[in-house]
Amino acid sequence: MTLRTDRLRNELLEARPRICPERARFFTASMKMTDGQPIVKRRVRAYGDVLRSMSLYVRDGELLVGNLASTPRGAPVFPEYSVEWIEREFHGDPYHFYERPNDVYDYDEETKTEVLEILAQWRGHTVYEIVRGLIPDAARQAWDIGAIDDDWVTQNGFGNILPDYGVLLPQGLRGVIDRAKARLAELDLKQPGEAKKQWFLESVIAANESVIGFAGRYAEKLEEMATRESDKARRAELETMARNCRNVPENPPSSFWEALQAVWFIHVGILLETNGIAISFGRFDQYLWPYYERDLASGKLTREKALELVESFFIKVNELNIFRSWAGAKFFPGYHMAFNLAIGGQTRDGKDASNELTYVVLDATAKVAMPKPSVSLKWFERTPRELMSRTLEVVQEHSGGQPAFYNDPGVMRMLKNLGVAQEDLWNWAPVGCIEASIPGKWDFACKGPRLNKAKVLEMALHGGKDPATGITLLPGGDLASFASAQDVMDAYKRQLHYFMELQVMIEQINDEVHIQNDLNPFRASLISDCIGRGKDLLEGGSIYSTDGGPTVGAMTAGDALAGIETAVFEQRWITGAQLLHAIDTNFEDDSTTPTGEEIRLLLLNKAPKFGNDDDRADKWTVALTDYLGSTYQKEFKNSRYGKGPVPACFAYCQSSVTANVAMGKGVGALPNGRKAGEPLNNGVSPATGAEKNGPTATINSVGKLPSIWFSRGAIFNLRLSPDTLLTQAGRDRVTALVQTLFEKNQYHIQFNVVGTDTLRAAQAHPEEYRDLLVRVAGYSAFFAPLNRELQEDIIRRTEFDMAQC
Amino acid sequence: MGRIFDIKRYATGDGPGIRALVFLKGCPLACAWCANPESQHAETEILFYRDRCVGCGRCVAVCPTGAIGLDPAVGLTTDLAKCTACGRCVDACLHEAREKVGEDRSVDEVMELLGRDRRYYENSGGGVTLTGGEPLFQPQFSAALLGACKREGLHTALETSGFADREAMELVLEHVDLLYYDLKHPGPRAHQAGTGQSNAPVLRNLSRIREAFSGDLIVRIPYVPGFNEDPDVQRKMIETASRVRGIRRVEILPYHRLGLTKYAALGRTCAVADLAPVDKGSLGGLRDLGRRHGIEVEIDAR
Numbered sequence A: 001m002t003l004r005t006d007r008l009r010n011e012l013l014e015a016r017p018r019i020c021p022e023r024a025r026f027f028t029a030s031m032k033m034t035d036g037q038p039i040v041k042r043r044v045r046a047y048g049d050v051l052r053s054m055s056l057y058v059r060d061g062e063l064l065v066g067n068l069a070s071t072p073r074g075a076p077v078f079p080e081y082s083v084e085w086i087e088r089e090f091h092g093d094p095y096h097f098y099e100r101p102n103d104v105y106d107y108d109e110e111t112k113t114e115v116l117e118i119l120a121q122w123r124g125h126t127v128y129e130i131v132r133g134l135i136p137d138a139a140r141q142a143w144d145i146g147a148i149d150d151d152w153v154t155q156n157g158f159g160n161i162l163p164d165y166g167v168l169l170p171q172g173l174r175g176v177i178d179r180a181k182a183r184l185a186e187l188d189l190k191q192p193g194e195a196k197k198q199w200f201l202e203s204v205i206a207a208n209e210s211v212i213g214f215a216g217r218y219a220e221k222l223e224e225m226a227t228r229e230s231d232k233a234r235r236a237e238l239e240t241m242a243r244n245c246r247n248v249p250e251n252p253p254s255s256f257w258e259a260l261q262a263v264w265f266i267h268v269g270i271l272l273e274t275n276g277i278a279i280s281f282g283r284f285d286q287y288l289w290p291y292y293e294r295d296l297a298s299g300k301l302t303r304e305k306a307l308e309l310v311e312s313f314f315i316k317v318n319e320l321n322i323f324r325s326w327a328g329a330k331f332f333p334g335y336h337m338a339f340n341l342a343i344g345g346q347t348r349d350g351k352d353a354s355n356e357l358t359y360v361v362l363d364a365t366a367k368v369a370m371p372k373p374s375v376s377l378k379w380f381e382r383t384p385r386e387l388m389s390r391t392l393e394v395v396q397e398h399s400g401g402q403p404a405f406y407n408d409p410g411v412m413r414m415l416k417n418l419g420v421a422q423e424d425l426w427n428w429a430p431v432g433c434i435e436a437s438i439p440g441k442w443d444f445a446c447k448g449p450r451l452n453k454a455k456v457l458e459m460a461l462h463g464g465k466d467p468a469t470g471i472t473l474l475p476g477g478d479l480a481s482f483a484s485a486q487d488v489m490d491a492y493k494r495q496l497h498y499f500m501e502l503q504v505m506i507e508q509i510n511d512e513v514h515i516q517n518d519l520n521p522f523r524a525s526l527i528s529d530c531i532g533r534g535k536d537l538l539e540g541g542s543i544y545s546t547d548g549g550p551t552v553g554a555m556t557a558g559d560a561l562a563g564i565e566t567a568v569f570e571q572r573w574i575t576g577a578q579l580l581h582a583i584d585t586n587f588e589d590d591s592t593t594p595t596g597e598e599i600r601l602l603l604l605n606k607a608p609k610f611g612n613d614d615d616r617a618d619k620w621t622v623a624l625t626d627y628l629g630s631t632y633q634k635e636f637k638n639s640r641y642g643k644g645p646v647p648a649c650f651a652y653c654q655s656s657v658t659a660n661v662a663m664g665k666g667v668g669a670l671p672n673g674r675k676a677g678e679p680l681n682n683g684v685s686p687a688t689g690a691e692k693n694g695p696t697a698t699i700n701s702v703g704k705l706p707s708i709w710f711s712r713g714a715i716f717n718l719r720l721s722p723d724t725l726l727t728q729a730g731r732d733r734v735t736a737l738v739q740t741l742f743e744k745n746q747y748h749i750q751f752n753v754v755g756t757d758t759l760r761a762a763q764a765h766p767e768e769y770r771d772l773l774v775r776v777a778g779y780s781a782f783f784a785p786l787n788r789e790l791q792e793d794i795i796r797r798t799e800f801d802m803a804q805c
Numbered sequence B: 001m002g003r004i005f006d007i008k009r010y011a012t013g014d015g016p017g018i019r020a021l022v023f024l025k026g027c028p029l030a031c032a033w034c035a036n037p038e039s040q041h042a043e044t045e046i047l048f049y050r051d052r053c054v055g056c057g058r059c060v061a062v063c064p065t066g067a068i069g070l071d072p073a074v075g076l077t078t079d080l081a082k083c084t085a086c087g088r089c090v091d092a093c094l095h096e097a098r099e100k101v102g103e104d105r106s107v108d109e110v111m112e113l114l115g116r117d118r119r120y121y122e123n124s125g126g127g128v129t130l131t132g133g134e135p136l137f138q139p140q141f142s143a144a145l146l147g148a149c150k151r152e153g154l155h156t157a158l159e160t161s162g163f164a165d166r167e168a169m170e171l172v173l174e175h176v177d178l179l180y181y182d183l184k185h186p187g188p189r190a191h192q193a194g195t196g197q198s199n200a201p202v203l204r205n206l207s208r209i210r211e212a213f214s215g216d217l218i219v220r221i222p223y224v225p226g227f228n229e230d231p232d233v234q235r236k237m238i239e240t241a242s243r244v245r246g247i248r249r250v251e252i253l254p255y256h257r258l259g260l261t262k263y264a265a266l267g268r269t270c271a272v273a274d275l276a277p278v279d280k281g282s283l284g285g286l287r288d289l290g291r292r293h294g295i296e297v298e299i300d301a302r
């Protein structure tokens, strides 16, 4: 890491996130003037006003420019999606922004007054309020109970977008504009529906011009700065940067540096249009390779300089921030934005795609060692051993679980099953936390209400009633009445189906509300074939489309089913009624025989658990997973069905992020021995403490899952003792673990290598461990600022002591 | 049938790659510093972890022979003379305070378990290691199990004290790719005192090892203060090792105390319980010693 990168990084570690009112200010002022116009035209005009008016900054020494807010780590406000949580939290409910347990934001009084004043203008008209007002009562209740939850895509815009920079860079935004103009010229406005297309295409042109203009503002600023700069070297840099901003993103980049700057402007451009998270970078080492190779050959660039540029890019990514509700911050702590960035994988003709730039990206990942972006290695059978070894070294150096490993052939198999064309498969890339997408062809790689599978099981065991609120949505038999474990499973499936239906209903409404309030022509213009069809993504502009929010707790639920089978129907330690009483009293009634605590220990220590290669437990999780995966995909269509994209269905997602902790809080005691409020399992990883037979057994359990349904991702965390990756022999063994998991067609694996000792020390002395990273779920976060519960969950996850035998 | 006390499915210190470690129960030696005391007796035993016991009495209630007593002064006691190691108390205990060590398993049963991890061995260049106890103490079973592994194409390793008769050696070594052979002390009297047995068969078997075994060979020396830390003693062992044809290296395993809780759980006391663990940094001289004898010495391969 150069001194410059080091300084920029340190400044950023010091920077306190601040609420930035600018975007809300200019956006709201503009929207007020266009009431009644088509939404796409209103929004694109407001977008243009924001890009023309917001303040720009250039940090001392930085090589790439383009900011989202007025300060590094500043968080812009998007009032059109939701306002009440902002108002509440400004008043200290449940915390003031600056005193939250994690994800704090600072602000000054002036900002608070201005933001509150803006919010007042939006109250009653936000997407969130409109959606909540339109959905059926049962859906609202299910949401309030916490069985399902659509906060993340109703309080915010939709995200999980992946442009195809490989196509975009060589044509520049000018190419996008030209294409829209050509398409506009073809329209026959006498034909039905063409008027809307005209609005859309005109908005595409305006949006792209605005982003080009945004870059132009930087060019001016940089030119002006250059004239004032006394340091000769820096002056030359500023001049080059100004020239870069004159050329990109409008035109094809003429250098590696320009290519990075182009990607950056487009990325920031997408983030300023709507605040949906998980806008991803795709196959970074592939689309930038031609520029790198050319500049290196011509002597314009050295590997060292390229590394510094990539480091600068990574620093820039960490300047981005999102303004998130406290409820949201519990699900996605650490200002998580899920910018996925892929390396490795294969070429169109099945060759190893890695190159020198792949290693440059790895070096930058290790050296910058910050939470963003989420670097992902696409593994396939011809990924070189050297690349695996270097990547695992970086896992150690980064310490926050990056890079993560993705199964290239495995994911291709899943995507094929979903209906993705053969010629697109090789180029897939992970988006957001984990979900697979085809660059430039997919609308939203992840979208829709979350599902709490453990909560639904709790309700199924209670005759459909949620014990916490007393609400019953779909009545049925309870645990005391079931005659077999299969009966329990059948009741559970029936409840699951009911909640899946509610999820789908909510999302249909959510989409219609977004269509009326939230069309976004800039991002749409980057995804094929929105321009050709003259449609926004939500109107069916993309080639591929799926919905399906993250679902949480399958392994916890599977273990609970195994616990019921063992305790009630096989060993007959207790009756179903006794077990129901035990969970209702949180295993604390010691007047029963056996006592509540004895029942808990029987379930915990004597019943089989997922993660030990034990079919008695694994069969339940497998059955549950197969049911959910096949049902989502085969039964439910999303709102774009019949409008162009395929397969336009729902799909099963197990990207739980840290929702396993937040969602666990609302779930009572369960028959796997878990007490009320404790975390659920994370992704497809075994429940905390469940695995006792080492990593091969755990991987064998995960390997049994019907991964054909996993195209929306399945997070698998494995902890390694800190010294595992220090030797070549250790890295080779871990490579074999990865390879074997992937031979079993599974999706993903990531490693946490920080020792429990270090985590405990960081808990005690957060100031000394300011930059200690941990893998949270689909992404990395700094450990020290996380709240205590989450810290504890991370520490508790079983550490496989790979050094001891 | 073989008597096994543990199978570790992801072992990393006893041979290349990812390996399964199969621990056989029973050993003719009784080394004072043994880190796996539960491996020594051939009989199945019940371990009792006093600190986990809450005194609930569930084990007492299920014991068919009345072997477990509840003594208000010391807590639970198990009368070994009455215990038949039936394991019922282990099933009854909810606090993981009791553990049964020693299970009779057939070659097929063990192979089924090992087979589950076959791809990890293959992808990592790993395999299966037999250790103990003393695998040569159950030569028929060890030979059958290793033979089955070889038929499945798995790499095999064996760790032995070398205290066995010729026939047992030959029977088993036929199926071994990598052999770990322990040397504990060159002196007959000291060996007898520390391990309870003479070192004559150990040295004799080692000197003739190449008649029976042509695979990879590593000599392991436990480094135990108060027993064999004398430089002269170490030198003699390294010399002995260096005379074996084609030996790969010597590994020094410094004494550690990780086995102490198990002595307590077995109701035994460790003869060297007060011994401090060895500082590995202080053993660098042995490496130089090896170099002088033309042999690589590695400190604590684990």
Ligand code: SF4
Pocket: B046, B062, B063, B064, B065, B066, B067, B068, B078, B082, B083, B084, B085, B086, B087, B088, B089, B090
């Ligand atoms: S193993 Fe059987 S005989 Fe021995 S103490 Fe336990 S229950 Fe009693």
Ligand code: SF4
Pocket: B052, B053, B054, B055, B056, B057, B058, B059, B060, B076, B092, B093, B094, B095, B096, B097, B098
């Ligand atoms: S069952 Fe377990 S906890 Fe209870 S007395 Fe026996 S050993 Fe102790």
